[in-house]
Amino acid sequence: MKTRAFDNLTTDALEQQLVELESFVSQARARQVELVREAEHRQAPLSDGCRSLGEWTAGRLDIAPETAKELVAATRMLADQPELEEILTAGRSSFDRILATAHLTGAGASPQQVELSSGLDIPAVRRLTAQHRRITRHQEYRIFAERFLMLQPTLDCSAVRVWGQLPGPDGDLVEQALHTRGDQFPLLPDGTRRSLGQRNADALVSIAQDSLTTSSDDATPSRPVLSVFTNGDLAATSHGQAGSITSTGIQVGMQTIEEILCGGSVEHTVITAGQPIVMGRTTRVIPPRLKRFILYRDGACCADGCTSRYRLEPHHRVPWSQGGQTNPDNLVTLCWYHHHVVIHQMGYQIKPKSTPQRLRFTPPGHDPP
Numbered sequence: 001m002k003t004r005a006f007d008n009l010t011t012d013a014l015e016q017q018l019v020e021l022e023s024f025v026s027q028a029r030a031r032q033v034e035l036v037r038e039a040e041h042r043q044a045p046l047s048d049g050c051r052s053l054g055e056w057t058a059g060r061l062d063i064a065p066e067t068a069k070e071l072v073a074a075t076r077m078l079a080d081q082p083e084l085e086e087i088l089t090a091g092r093s094s095f096d097r098i099l100a101t102a103h104l105t106g107a108g109a110s111p112q113q114v115e116l117s118s119g120l121d122i123p124a125v126r127r128l129t130a131q132h133r134r135i136t137r138h139q140e141y142r143i144f145a146e147r148f149l150m151l152q153p154t155l156d157c158s159a160v161r162v163w164g165q166l167p168g169p170d171g172d173l174v175e176q177a178l179h180t181r182g183d184q185f186p187l188l189p190d191g192t193r194r195s196l197g198q199r200n201a202d203a204l205v206s207i208a209q210d211s212l213t214t215s216s217d218d219a220t221p222s223r224p225v226l227s228v229f230t231n232g233d234l235a236a237t238s239h240g241q242a243g244s245i246t247s248t249g250i251q252v253g254m255q256t257i258e259e260i261l262c263g264g265s266v267e268h269t270v271i272t273a274g275q276p277i278v279m280g281r282t283t284r285v286i287p288p289r290l291k292r293f294i295l296y297r298d299g300a301c302c303a304d305g306c307t308s309r310y311r312l313e314p315h316h317r318v319p320w321s322q323g324g325q326t327n328p329d330n331l332v333t334l335c336w337y338h339h340h341v342v343i344h345q346m347g348y349q350i351k352p353k354s355t356p357q358r359l360r361f362t363p364p365g366h367d368p369p
């Protein structure tokens with residue numbers, strides 16, 4: 001058997017090596033700080049056609065813009081605080097610690113406060129810095145004026161990009177709301193959680209959905225919150241892979257159409273030979289009385305272990321596209337998360353043999369046993 005390279009390394013020795021290496025990193029950073037400063041002195045970025053020292057540094061070192069920005073900030077801040085640069089050159093503190101301390105001093109903290117900050121971890125030093133940093137009314141107006149939130153369809157119109165900037169407290173509030181909502185969602189059927197980014201995205205969609213419908217378990221929302229149009233001819237020749245878009249032109253695939261046919265708050269219009277045929281509400285969607293009965297019969301989400309009553313929706317165990325009927329035997333109640341996210345968007349399937357009130361799932365890509 002091959003011996004592993006670390007078999008003789010104790011955990012103490014491992015830790016010591018890591019710390020020693022960090023000291024080398026500090027020394028290397030200190031030297032880079034000196035050299036970047038010299039490059040600026042020689043106006044190297046300008047003569048190379050770069051707009052800024054940061055841009056030049058990022059390009060020459062092939063590092064991320066934010067890393068370059070930190071390095072450039074260090075060259076300037078440490079020029080005013082030579083005692084910190086000495087510590088870095090000697091490798092006695094990490095680069096991050098030196099930067100955090102330099103920012104704290106730069107924000108106007110007293111020498112005693114800076115001294116005390118050595119006992120804090122780096123996030124705490126940053127918080128302390130934020131407390132000291134002055135912000136004028138004028139700056140506050142500017143921060144608020146620069147707020148924005150944009151939604152833009154991707155080139156192929158299959159997704160929408162969201163980005164923006166909020167004033168700090170508003171951003172905090174939005175983040176808290178997303179985390180609170182995201183934490184209410186159950187685990188995935190395999191017991192794992194989705195990534196933070198995915199939970200935030202699900203939370204945002206569910207909050208938006210709530211704001212468009214009055215009651216969270218309203219069996220018959222008064223109006224659809226979204227309209228999907230299907231060109232029947234295109235859909236027929238492409239097995240449903242083409243032909244469906246929302247009123248704003250966003251492309252919709254079979255997964256979403258199947259969810260619509262389960263009877264959510266989406267209106268679906270099929271157009272054949274130029275004539276609209278309203279589907280769902282009038283023909284395929286579960287009649288409100290039946291929907292109320294299914295929700296009453298099941299009481300909560302039927303996914304095994306899930307007790308959520310958030311936005312309960314009936315789901316066709318055998319989908320319409322596979323000949324499933326709208327009758328009580330083929331309908332089960334699921335919470336929004338299990339219905340929208342787990343089944344219709346992630347593609348989990350209900351195990352055919354699972355008990356109606358304790359549904360188990362097969363991950364996407366596996367044939368149900």
Ligand SMILES: [Zn+2]
Binds near residue numbers: 258259314339344
């Ligand atoms: Zn469904």
Ligand SMILES: [Zn+2]
Binds near residue numbers: 302334
């Ligand atoms: Zn559920």
